[in-house]
Amino acid sequence: MLEWLKYINKELPEFWKTYLSKFDKKSNRYVVISTETSGTNPHKDVIFSISAFAVVDDSIYIGDSFEAILLQYIFLHDNQLSNEFIIESKMTKLGETEAIKAFIEFIGNSILVGHHIDHDVEMINAALEKLDCGRLKNEALDIDMMHLKLNDITDKQFTLDQLSEIYKIPNSERNSSINDAYKTALLFLKLKSRLGIK
Amino acid sequence: MNTIVEHIADFLKEYSPFDHLTYPELSEIANSIRVVNLEKNKTLFQYNDVLHDSFYVVASGVIHLSVIADAEETILNKCHEGAIFGLRPFFAKNNYRMTAKAREESIVYAIPIAVFRPFVANNTAVLDYLLENFATNTPSSKDNENSRGSLISDTVFYTDQQSEMQYFQTLSYNTTPLTTTATSIVSEVAQLMAEMRINSAVICEATFPIGIVTNTDMSFKIATGRFPITVSVDKIMSSPVVTVPENVSLAEAQLLMLKNNVTHLCVTADGTNKSNVKGVISEHDLIVAQASNPGVLIREIKRAQNPKELKKIRVRLTDLVQTSIYKNIPLTHISNITSEINFALLKRAIELSILEMGSPPARFAWLSIGSQGRKEQMLLTDQDSILVFEDVATEKHREVKDYFVNLGKSTSLTLEKIGYELCPNGHMASNMLWCRSLTDWIKQYDSWMKTPGEKSNNLSSIFFDYEIVFGEQRIEDAISNVIFKNASNNTLFFDFLGNDALRTNSPLSFFKKFILEETGPNKDKFDIKTRTLMPLIDGARLFTLSHGIKGINNTYTRFKQLAISDPKYSEIYLNCAEAFITLSKLRTVEGLKNENSGQYINLEELSKIDREKLKNALAPMRELEELIKNKFQLTQFS
Numbered sequence: 001m002l003e004w005l006k007y008i009n010k011e012l013p014e015f016w017k018t019y020l021s022k023f024d025k026k027s028n029r030y031v032v033i034s035t036e037t038s039g040t041n042p043h044k045d046v047i048f049s050i051s052a053f054a055v056v057d058d059s060i061y062i063g064d065s066f067e068a069i070l071l072q073y074i075f076l077h078d079n080q081l082s083n084e085f086i087i088e089s090k091m092t093k094l095g096e097t098e099a100i101k102a103f104i105e106f107i108g109n110s111i112l113v114g115h116h117i118d119h120d121v122e123m124i125n126a127a128l129e130k131l132d133c134g135r136l137k138n139e140a141l142d143i144d145m146m147h148l149k150l151n152d153i154t155d156k157q158f159t160l161d162q163l164s165e166i167y168k169i170p171n172s173e174r175n176s177s178i179n180d181a182y183k184t185a186l187l188f189l190k191l192k193s194r195l196g197i198k
Numbered sequence: 199m200n201t202i203v204e205h206i207a208d209f210l211k212e213y214s215p216f217d218h219l220t221y222p223e224l225s226e227i228a229n230s231i232r233v234v235n236l237e238k239n240k241t242l243f244q245y246n247d248v249l250h251d252s253f254y255v256v257a258s259g260v261i262h263l264s265v266i267a268d269a270e271e272t273i274l275n276k277c278h279e280g281a282i283f284g285l286r287p288f289f290a291k292n293n294y295r296m297t298a299k300a301r302e303e304s305i306v307y308a309i310p311i312a313v314f315r316p317f318v319a320n321n322t323a324v325l326d327y328l329l330e331n332f333a334t335n336t337p338s339s340k341d342n343e344n345s346r347g348s349l350i351s352d353t354v355f356y357t358d359q360q361s362e363m364q365y366f367q368t369l370s371y372n373t374t375p376l377t378t379t380a381t382s383i384v385s386e387v388a389q390l391m392a393e394m395r396i397n398s399a400v401i402c403e404a405t406f407p408i409g410i411v412t413n414t415d416m417s418f419k420i421a422t423g424r425f426p427i428t429v430s431v432d433k434i435m436s437s438p439v440v441t442v443p444e445n446v447s448l449a450e451a452q453l454l455m456l457k458n459n460v461t462h463l464c465v466t467a468d469g470t471n472k473s474n475v476k477g478v479i480s481e482h483d484l485i486v487a488q489a490s491n492p493g494v495l496i497r498e499i500k501r502a503q504n505p506k507e508l509k510k511i512r513v514r515l516t517d518l519v520q521t522s523i524y525k526n527i528p529l530t531h532i533s534n535i536t537s538e539i540n541f542a543l544l545k546r547a548i549e550l551s552i553l554e555m556g557s558p559p560a561r562f563a564w565l566s567i568g569s570q571g572r573k574e575q576m577l578l579t580d581q582d583s584i585l586v587f588e589d590v591a592t593e594k595h596r597e598v599k600d601y602f603v604n605l606g607k608s609t610s611l612t613l614e615k616i617g618y619e620l621c622p623n624g625h626m627a628s629n630m631l632w633c634r635s636l637t638d639w640i641k642q643y644d645s646w647m648k649t650p651g652e653k654s655n656n657l658s659s660i661f662f663d664y665e666i667v668f669g670e671q672r673i674e675d676a677i678s679n680v681i682f683k684n685a686s687n688n689t690l691f692f693d694f695l696g697n698d699a700l701r702t703n704s705p706l707s708f709f710k711k712f713i714l715e716e717t718g719p720n721k722d723k724f725d726i727k728t729r730t731l732m733p734l735i736d737g738a739r740l741f742t743l744s745h746g747i748k749g750i751n752n753t754y755t756r757f758k759q760l761a762i763s764d765p766k767y768s769e770i771y772l773n774c775a776e777a778f779i780t781l782s783k784l785r786t787v788e789g790l791k792n793e794n795s796g797q798y799i800n801l802e803e804l805s806k807i808d809r810e811k812l813k814n815a816l817a818p819m820r821e822l823e824e825l826i827k828n829k830f831q832l833t834q835f836s
Contacts, residue, residue, distance in 0.1 A: 051200070059308065060233035067200045168303075170258070182202045186305065189235035 015101050016133040022109040023137055029110040030055040030141075031066075032188055034181035035120045038075065042126040046075045047096070050103055050124075051178040053185045054110070058193065060185045066106045067178050068092050068099045100127050112140040113188050115160045115180070143184055146191040163187055203228045206307065209257065213280040215327040223317055232308040233257070236300035242284075244297045249287040252308040256281050259304025260793075265296050276301070276793070285328060287311050288318070301792075371465065373477040377402045380409075380432035387431050388416060398462045398478055401435050405474045407464045409437030414461065436460070443469030444476055451479055499542045504550070505615035508543055512616050515539050519576055520790050529779050529786075530754055537573035541566070541667055543616065544583075548668045551608040558605065559598050562587035563673035564627060568660035572735070572751045574782065577789040577796060580619045581610060582660060585627035586673050589635050603633050625660065636673060640680050647684040650694035659698060662739055663751050678748060685743050689830070692744055696830040699736035700823060705729040705816055712801060712812075723798035726785050730816060734778050737822045741771075744829075753778050770825055773818035780815045784808065 012020075033052040039045035047070050054064035071093055075081075094102065103124070114120050117140045125135045144158050147166075164171060164183055167190050206228035210216040216224060232252070236242060236259070243250060245265065254261075261277040274296060277283050286294055288311060318325050376399040378387055387399050391413075401409040411431055419425050419434040440458045442451065442465055451463060465477040495511055495518070502508045515536065522532045548564055568582035569575045585606055590598050606627035614620060627633050634642070646661070662681065666674040685691065705724075707713050713729070714722050738756040745763050750756050757775035761768035784804075789796025801809065 053202075058234060062203060062206065062231045062233065063229045065200060065202070176201060178200045178202055186233070186235065189233075190237075190303070193235065193237045193240075 027109040031110040032113045032185040034177045036177040042122040051181040215324040218323040230313045242298040252310045253284045255307045257305040260301040371479040371483045375478040409435035410439045439464045547612040563669035565664040571663040571665040576786045580621045585633040720798040727797040777815040777818045
């Protein structure tokens with residue numbers, strides 16, 4: 001509410017303007033995202049990694065994916081955590097600013113999909129705030145909600161592992177955000193066809 | 199590169215033709231893959247659809263490829279994990295010639311042709327693989343071991359008769375024939391033939407074939423004494439030898455043999471006798487190539503050296519059952535043949551174990567129990583067996599029992615490799631409980647029959663359907679005697695069996711609707727095994743035991759026999775026999791369709807006629823039930 005007031009005098013970053021301009025058209029691309037964070041508080045905690053796969057026409061495009069490790073020097077330093085494990089890995093490493101920028105470019109006006117996606121969106125919004133940007137404008141779908149709706153359950157929540165078991169998705173031993181994103185994408189395909197979402 | 203790409207590349211690496219590619223190449227392919235989820239019964243592409251821009255690899259689930267001819271859907275192939283299909287866009291421009299449909303919820307990888315084409319162009323091994331599989335006619339499952347990594351062709355010129363297709367396939371034959379020179383001595387050649395276990399030797403001059411010696415020559419010319427055994431081989435060889443080129447078809451080979459009145463053909467590089475020898479085709483190869491013939495299967499079982507070979511034969515047996523059912527051969531006939539082959543397989547599995555472990559320390563009998571014992575096993579089901587060994591001195595007992603338990607274990611392992619699942623209740627000879635000496639077994643049967651229900655709630659009626667597979671016939675006879683001695687005038691025992699037979703749930707609800715499974719993985723399906731077949735089987739067993747009919751274990755023949763022995767109710771028995779056949783057939787067809795035991799039937803998939811048949815088959819069951827209630831006063835246990 002009245003959020004626009006806050007930004008009325010500020011010049012928005014260039015990438016954010018481009019992002020906003022994409023919303024003139026409706027998208028048929030879904031982006032399944034998964035983030036790894038240090039906790040659940042959007043203002044105190046930080047994002048460690050973001051992974052995403054694009055889904056178009058009922059299929060996952062492996063090549064159209066996004067994966068970045070965020071180097072959170074300040075957070076790690078403040079909490080006296082080691083960052084060795086990050087430095088060691090082979091994956092793309094970016095500072096938070098670059099990572100968020102690249103991610104915003106990747107998602108464009110697509111519809112976001114995730115498991116308990118409100119949390120992911122909040123974390124990203126908090127990061128965007130630091131960059132003097134507004135909040136994400138994308139529509140968002142939650143696969144847990146889809147599952148609850150499909151089965152008319154109202155009083156329960158399911159973890160990603162539970163859902164994977166229900167829909168018989170093979171469990172990979174390694175737990176990383178890219179694996180979670182892939183599993184979520186498979187779940188999304190299954191739920192999508194069951195719910196008849198186009 | 200992300201980990202998912204690695205995962206997919208790892209998956210692809212397991213299967214042909216991807217195993218010809220390097221890891222970076224696979225990663226590049228994996229990176230461009232689309233992952234598609236197919237709901238059950240969802241069609242991926244249809245006959246005459248425009249070609250897709252990619253081909254497909256099954257990641258999980260089963261995809262059926264089928265064509266529709268004469269308004270009948272015929273399944274060409276079932277693609278399992280790792281199978282490739284939809285190769286048509288590689289080689290042809292016109293539309294798909296078949297339909298691909300998900301039999302169960304499946305995930306497939308779509309690999310864009312544009313990405314894959316450069317790898318094909320640069321790698322001849324991959325190209326050859328794809329071409330070969332595109333060019334051959336539908337492979338029947340016998341060719342692809344375990345269906346794993348098999349390719350499915352798209353150029354199907356489907357003819358009605360499967361045998362016709364097989365008729366023009368290329369033959370597989372012995373490509374390492376025994377070659378020898380004209381001056382060799384007959385006895386030496388014969389020795390070599392015996393060692394290599396083949397029945398022919400090609401006589402060569404340099405590397406060109408000039409003649410052939412076969413078993414027939416040996417017996418007609420040497421064994422009759424017309425030539426001494428020390429003569430040189432060129433005196434008795436058949437010359438000139440009939441030569442054929444390498445890619446000869448079955449039909450051609452057969453014609454040549456008939457025309458020239460020979461039993462062996464020599465394969466040469468260019469098909470003349472002025473080129474190198476490549477192999478020998480014998481009559482046996484022709485027989486093997488012709489469909490799945492029961493006689494051939496049994497002969498091959500006897501020759502099989504390891505579980506892998508047996509497994510291939512078992513897969514062909516399924517083909518045989520399938521074609522027989524579609525050709526409407528009577529089910530009793532099919533089940534007779536199937537059980538003979540199953541028995542031969544079991545026997546060979548036991549033999550292989552004995553070969554490995556050394557000869558048994560005592561005489562024994564391996565009995566199949568349950569459906570195998572009744573000779574009603576059409577599809578792959580679980581193994582049920584017991585082992586009885588003769589009584590030995592007490593101090594030796596332990597040692598002997600150890601041997602037989604190990605024999606049981608080793609055999610079950612082999613059977614498991616062939617594809618028979620282990621019995622979930624542990625009714626197997628590998629189980630200490632069911633591998634015992636004759637006296638122990640007699641005691642066991644005594645206690646089951648004299649005090650049924652008492653501490654033997656686990657009494658499985660399957661122990662009363664047994665058939666000897668291997669070993670001493672006399673041991674089986676001894677057991678039969680005990681059972682029939684105990685059975686006469688044993689009302690308590692019959693009460694128990696009678697209650698057991700009636701306990702099963704009725705197949706129809708009060709409103710004459712089929713009762714479907716309410717929970718579990720088979721929700722909304724009809725359990726044809728426990729609701730319809732089991733009561734009939736139990737009933738037949740009960741009556742044969744009470745009438746003292748020996749040696750008939752098959753439910754169908756039991757009812758037939760009962761109709762003769764108990765003419766008063768013969769109509770009921772005959773109806774039951776017919777019902778049993780109808781129900782078994784429904785189950786077998788279902789099992790073949792889903793590649794399982796066919797226990798659960800999806801009624802919605804049945805045609806209206808089949809559903810009526812099913813309903814009609816249930817009527818005799820009620821009559822049988824009444825008959826059991828009348829005949830045995832079921833009071834003690836109810």
